[in-house]
Amino acid sequence: MRIDVDRSRCEGLGMCEAMAHEFFEVGDDGFVVVLDEAPDEGQRAFIRAAIDSCPVSALSLRD
Numbered sequence: 786m787r788i789d790v791d792r793s794r795c796e797g798l799g800m801c802e803a804m805a806h807e808f809f810e811v812g813d814d815g816f817v818v819v820l821d822e823a824p825d826e827g828q829r830a831f832i833r834a835a836i837d838s839c840p841v842s843a844l845s846l847r848d
């Protein structure tokens with residue numbers, strides 16, 4: 786499982802960070818940084834919820 790970011794979509798709104806700060810952080814440049822791009826399978830539901838919270842669909846999960 787990998788987390789992908791489409792930086793051209795990210796607007797730095799921070800919903801993902803609010804939902805899962807262990808995995809997402811809005812950087813000084815206003816774009817999200819993924820802190821762990823290949824998380825454990827056991828984190829899937831938690832990360833899925835954070836990804837689904839992004840209002841501009843900038844995040845996705847890849848198997």
Ligand code: SF4
Nearest residue numbers: 795796798799801839
């Ligand atoms: S919720 Fe979406 S737009 Fe906001 S920082 Fe995260 S990836 Fe970017």
